Every structure is written in C-alpha cells, then in structure tokens.
Amino acid sequence: MPRTRPNIVLIMVDDMGYSDLGCYGGEIDTPHLDALAAAGVRMSQFYNTARCSPARASLLTGLHPHQTGIGVLVENDGPLGYPGTINNRCATMAEVLGAAGYTTAIRGKWHLTGSLHAPDGHWPTQRGFDSFWGIINGAASYYDPATLTCDTEPAGELPEDFYLTDELGRRAAEFVTEHSEASSDPFFLYLPFNAPHWPLHAPPEAIARTRGRYREGWDVLRERRYQRQIESGLIDGSWPLSERDADVVPWAETADTDWQEQRMEVYAAQVELMDAAVGTLVEALTRTGQLDDTVIMFLSDNGGCAEELPTGWVDELSHRPLHTPTRTRDGRRVRRGNDTTVTPGGPETFASYGKPWANLSNTPFREYKHWVHEGGIATPMIVHWPGGGLHRGTDHDPHQLPDVLATVLEITGADYPRDVLPLEGRSMLDSWRGTPTPEHPLYFEHEGNAAIRIGPWKLVRKYPGDWELYDLASDRTELTDLSAEHPDRVRDMSAQWQEWADRCDVLPREQVLRATGEGFGHVSDVQLSSWRS
Template sequence: MNSRPNVVLIMADDMGYSDIGCYGSEIRTPNLDALAAGGVRMSQFYNTARCSPARASLLTGLHPHQTGIGILTDDDGPVGYPGTINNRCVTIAEVLRDHGYATAMRGKWHLTGQVHEPNHAWPTRRGFDDFYGILTGASSYFDPSTLHRGEAPEPFTEDRYFTTVLGQEAAAFIDGQSVDQPFFLYLPFTAPHWPLHAPQDVVDSYRGVFDAGWDELRARRYRRLVESGLISGEWALSDRDDEVVAWADAGDHDWQARRMEVYAAQVELLDAAIGEVVQALRRTGRLDNTLIMFLSDNGGCSEEMPPGWVDDLPSVPVHMVATTRDGGPIKRGNAPAIVPGGPETYSSYGKPWANLSNTPFREYKHWVHEGGIATPFIAHWPDGRLTAGIDHDPHQLPDVLATVLEATGAGYPASFPGRDLLPPEGRSMLGSWRGTPTGDHRLFFEHEGNAAIRDGRWKLVRKFGRDWELYDLDRDRTELHDLSDQQPERVAALVAQWQDWADRCGVRPRGPIVASFDPPDPNALVVGSYRSSWDQRSQPPSLSGRE
C-alpha cells in the first residue's frame, strides 16, 4: 500500500463562520463535528470574500489577482481582470498529478468565463483527470445548469438533489481507487449558496428551530463560540446590522424563519454528503492516512433578490432555468408570497440571516471585514501527528497549497510546459497543527476595492471609497473600536505595505472597473449577473481616484 497521504479538500459555498455545530451553530452537522473532534479547528483562517477568487487562490497558492480572477468570471478588460484562470499558475491537481497522484473533482468550478466550450481553464485541463460538476457559479439543486462529466454535458435525472449526488460521486471515486496510488479529491460544493432549495422532509425537521429570531440566535451562537474557546469573551458581539430590524419588529415571522430553515437543511445535507466521503475512506482503509480539509469560500451572503418570474428577465442567466421540469414557471426573489425550498422557487436568505451566519463579526461576503473573510477550517489526519484542538494561528488561502506540498512531499515545479510560473505565496500550516506556532506573517486582502492587511495583532481595513480603519484583533476581533485616529503612524506604515503588495500582485484599481460597467439594472445585477455586489454601501460618491 502506498504510504503517501491522500488529500481531500472540501469547500462550502457562501457559508458563514458560525454555521456548523462545532463553530456554535444549532444546525446539525455531526460529520464535520466528528472530524473537528479528532482533528484541528482553526479559529483565524481567512478566505478572500468571494466565490471565484477564493477558488483560484485555494487551488494555486497565489493571491487571486495573480491568477486572472480578481473579482469573478466576467471579463472586465482592459481596466479589470480577464475572469479566467491564467497560465502563470499551477493547481494543486497539476502538481500532485505530476507526482503520481490520481486527481478528481466533484462540484463547482467557477474559474472560467467559457462554460459551454472547453478551453485551457476547464478543470479537465488544469490537472483533474476525473471531473463531475458544474462550471458556473450557482445552480438549481434539482436541475443544475452547466453540469458536465469530463468535458461532456451530463443530464441530471429527476428526484435527485445535487449536494447529495456530489457526495455519492465523491464516495464512488474513492471506492474505485487502487490502494497503490494516492489520490487528490477536490470537493467544492455549491451548498449553501442560493437558491434556497432542499427536500421538504429535511426542511420540516427544522420547524421551530429559528422561531426565536436572529437577535436571540446571534446571542446564543456567540455564547457557544466563547464557551468553546474559538473566540475570546473580551470581544463583544457586534451589533445587529443597521439595515436589519429587530426580530420583534420584523413582520412575516413564519416566512422569515422558513428562509433559515431551508438554509439549515442545505447545510445539514452538505454535512451528510461529507459523511458519505468519510465512510468511503473508512471502508477502504484510507481514513487514517488522508488529510481532510474543510472550509468556506467566503462569509455568509447578504445578497437579496427582487421578486419576479425568471422568464420575465431579458435573458435567462446561465445559472438559472426558466421553468421546472414539468414546464411550470419559476418564481424568483425574496417576498412572503414566495415560500422557498422547492424547485419552483429561486430565493436567498438575505441580510438578517447572513448577519446570524457571520456571528460574532461584522459584514458579509464581498467585504474584507471579519464577517466577509473569516471561515471555519477543519483539518483531520490521524496519521499526520496533528494536535487535536483549536489552532489560533492566523492563516489564509495561499497557505493551503504550501501545506499540501509539505504533507505529500511534492515539490512546487520550477517550470511547467507553456507556463511562466509565479512563485507560491503561502506558508505551510502543518507545524502549527502539530503544536509549533507558525509565527506572524502578513496577510493581505482585496476584493472590489475593499482592502485589508493583517500584521500580527493589527488589522487595517477599509471599504471601497471609505477611510482606513485600524483594529487591535487581540482585544477587538469583532472590529468595534477603530484606532486609526490614535495611531496615524501605524496606519501609514500598513497602508504602504498593503500598496506594495497590491502593486506586486497586480491588484487593479476599483474605480475604473466600476466606471467601465454599463449603467446597472438592479434586477439584472442581483439575479442575472454575477456583478451582484452593486450595493450602494460599497460605492463611493465619486468613482475617480486611485485605490
């Protein structure tokens, strides 16, 4: 039997910091909780605040801007990013395949703007010998769009649920592997990204769980996080978002609770699919020598959707279908008249529940305050001599590739055919997981002009078009006490360091990108395009000026 470890890399989609049981949630996630109990939970791991950039960074060990995907898979040239993963990087799959690993992917790709005809950026051409999944960024869970097996479109039969099928497909891959060859399995789910879709029986099992409302549930999650040791009780729970009314003052409680019930069902079914993978590893005798990593691509998603019929849109977006399988219309949007869950709906859970998902932090997907970039991260590898418990060292996505290389003994290629490779940016986390602190290293972030740098305990962060804010994360990780006016010299030094990084890594100024957009149609921007971040809170009065 081969002694090199297998690697299983699992990513949730749009799931907040506190949305699984072992991170304070009331949602049932027994499989992830068991992996955490036998492994490492990271309290300060960071993503990049958005779907495509997170995937690009995770797979390549680079910052997303270096890969060509600074925002999403739209081509925003010439002032922006091409929106397709470029040839200056290699993926984990490409590296491990060259070191004798079998490679497979099950799930969401979202790293190319071309989702109908294969190009150099398809998973089959970036190191994955075996691919089953979708190429776009979201889809119906009952009738997924852009579904392919290899490079061929794949039909999706009725009465199936995409998350569950991904778990089954991943388990089947593991069952079919030779014990003499290690494998790398990348499993990026679409769950619990909108639309709110889940089987009725699982949704009904959450009836009443969220009736206390977002205010009380945020307080309960906060207490559990403190009691678990994941966060410090010195960090106050952030206030409810200013744009969210108190639960007591919110109308339509039954409908509001239903939104979260469906979301919770999506997370539970994600966990069940992961359980299928763990069972396959166990029955094939591979569990102990498999490095399993689990994380989310960004914080909880506050995106709302205006009500309407899908077929009333000027054109049906690639991630949607116009009708149900039996020809019935699909009602999109967030309104009490649209009860989410079934295939005839296309809704999101909105800002109030995203505020719960990101407990105890501020902000959401898109922003680089802690609510947008903090993710649960679980590492499990019984043969890897990990120190079970909580790891408080700060790390971010480029560190995953470095960790995989150290764990597998694979070297980063000095050259690659047809590629002018950039050196990887990350630092291995294995030492930290084995009880030796990594030591401080600066972490950098930028998405849509929202920017941050973390240097030890200090974090400098801003929204696009706003002033920089400074926080002492040892005392105030919930970012409630801005110290920028008190420490202008520290602010200036961190700004200079961030700008040096941004220049080196090819961060494009946000203003010209926004100015290049056609005048936005709010409906199209929210549900018809992945430029769904057009939110007036993140836009400055003037779009001119340098980052």
C-alpha cells in the first residue's frame, strides 16, 4: 500500500521551448519523458513567468516572483529596484515540506541569490534543503561549471569526463537510492537542470546521434511539429501556426546552413542528455520500489531563448561573465559567441542557438523568453503519479507556477506557515484527476511585459507597447488582436492587472530602468541577459 504522504520530485529545465519534447510535437528523442507523459498527465496550458530566476522563485514559494524579491534576475537593484535575492517574506517548498517530516534535497541550479561565492542566508541549505549539489549561478559551462557547490563548500576536483547534466542525473539517483536504504520518511527532491540553457555544450557522441536531423531547416520542422501537436490533441487544429519570426529569413535563403544545423544539433543533444538523466532518476525510483508512490512534475522555466551571444575571445573581453571560463580545463582558449567559423559543442566554445531555432522550439507560438506572449510563458508540464488516481491524458485547464506549491500542500497535507505572505496559487489536483478546476485569473509581468488571462481572454503587452487582446479559445497563437473591438474589456482587464501589480509588489518598469542606470535605448534586456543570466 502506498504511504499517505508520497515523495515529491520536481524537475525543472532551463530555456526549453514548448514543442521540443517528443510528447509535445518535437523530433528530439525524449523517450523517458514521453513515457512519463503517456502514463500520466500532459498539461497543454501551463504557464511559467518568462525568465529563469523569477520562475524558480515562484515555483518554490507559491507566490508571484516580485513578492519574493526577485522581479528580474539576481542583481541587487535597490532601493528603487528589486533586491534580487529571495526574501524572508516567503517560505520555500523545502522549508514547508521539511517541517512536515520530509527529507529535502536539491541537485542542480539555484539562481535565487546575488551572493554567488559565500552563503548569505539564502543558499539552498539555508532555505530548507538538507543537502545541495549544483551551481549557485544562473548559467555555466557544462564541462567546467562556475560556482559548483556541495552544500556550502566548493565541490572540489572534477573527473576528466565530467558533464554537468549527466552528473546531476547520477547524483539525483544516488540520493533516491541512499535515502531508501536509510529512511522510511518521504522525500522532496528538486532537480533543476541547467540544460538546455546556453552554452551549446554536448559530448561528440551525443551530437553524432542528432547529425543530419535539421538539414531541412526551421520552416519544414515548424510545420511538422505543428501537425504533430494537432494530431496528438495537444492544440486545436483551428489555431493557425504563427508566421516565421520577421527577423528570421526563410531556410532556403539562409547563409551558413551547415553551421545553423550544427547549432540545433547540439541543442537537441543537450535535451536528449537531459532526458537520459531523467531516465537515470526514474530507474532508481523503480529499482527502489518508489515510483508508484512518487509525484513527478516536469516543466521549463521559460520559453525558448532567442538570445544571441556576442563573439570574442573570453580572455580579451573587458567584462568577463562569471559563467564563462577563459580557458578549458586542458588550457585551450575559450571562444565566446555565435561565430560561424566555430563548430559549437566543445568546451572551447560558448554559443547559443539564437532566434531562428528558438522560433522552432516555441511552435506554434510567437515570441520568446523575456516576453509574456505564449511563446515566452507556455511550458510543457508533465505529471506522473501512478498511485495518485490521475486521469491519464491531456489536461487543458490553464494554470501557472504559484499553483504548484498549493497542489503539493493538498497532496502531502503539509501546513503552510502563518508568518509569511499567503499563497497565491490554487491546487491542480482535481484537474489532474479529471475534474476541471474553477476558473481563476492568471497574472504575469517581466521587464514591463505584462499579461492577464481570465478564462479564454488574454490581455497582453510587449513593453513599452500597447495592450493587445486575444480570445485564446479560438486564437491561442495570438494572431488576431481584438482590443479595438472590445475597449471595455481592455479597460476592465487592465485595471484588474494593475490592482494585482500593486498588491504583489510589481515595480513600474521605468522605475527599474532608472534604478539600474539603463535608461531607455541604452541597451536591450536581451543583450543584458546574454551577460547576466
């Protein structure tokens, strides 16, 4: 018989688009996640917050990220901006479950504090986790990651064949095995991968498995993903596929197609290696007899990332980001950026896959990480719990990150503390069991990009532009702006969004820009993120 309090496994990937997994329409080979989806719940309308740190803050606290002190990333932009470190007005999932008798562990990326080299009271083991192995920073080389930490100390020497994603899967499985031997208490395991966030790093044998898969280019592959999504019941076939991004040329007119293929081949290899690491964890749960009694949740922190990295030798840059090593572990210089003369994948490179392939990742939607149109906030969300009475199949109810902790509380019976901000989310458990959940508004803001969704209606703006209005029931790809036809709805929904923003500590974007010294037209947020993420 399953225990009354199941284990909780929460897996988050970084910068992966809505359609990359096989079970969400992609041609990337993800058998382990596909199997979890086939035996569980695949959510079609789950939303993140459009960016790394805010998504993690919201996921772990059940609040909107601004309430936790992390409105953008982990830079301290006070006193007029966000402090950039998770605050004491919230409780993490680890703190809540630890108080309820759970053993808690994190294996992966933290990215919730601006103090990257010394514990500041907000490192993982100071915010409820019994153990931590991973990176404090927001991005890293997969072969030689900066800020690699064990609990609160540097992780030490790495083996010659080290690759971060593989190691996280191995250490997550090791935790499961050791815990099953030592304790009968339930556990909470948080596994936030760095993959597939840039840099494009993967071992040659993994890249070889994807070779040639992208020869037909992004136009053909977007159409194929779109058709598979319709056929599987993930999306409504009446929603048109969004047009290719205006900044992306047709594949037939693309220069350097060999290099463009190589970029996506490495990205696909990164996703496949992440899937294999999930398989390593699932095998450990199965071998120890705990799979049926474990709730596994999988999602991405934002949509596909269109960031292009500027080129240059890292040791010659006037400002070297912490996450970028100057040389490989065997002494070779590291070439940063999307240089068409450099084949990505090895430790001497540090590239991204850019807007053309991010446009593919986010099929069928438009926009990307940073923005709160569907391409920036729609995420795959898979739930697997054999002993939980879930209704297998696709769940079309809309939900967002604050709903995760509310759901975990209902599943585990853990008490939420009284001395922090009240939860913002609502439980998804009934929805996962086949009973549609009551409609509730969903709210978003990042870098001035804003949205509110009420039922099928979504009001959204791309800062500093005007509000746009979409009926997602008939147009989830956001192609027909209805704001001019429904001015009263725009007025009412924008007023409701502002009430939420005022209540949840959302700072005016102009104020944040002044606080950071950026100002208008100084440098784009996407350019900044290439250095800060």
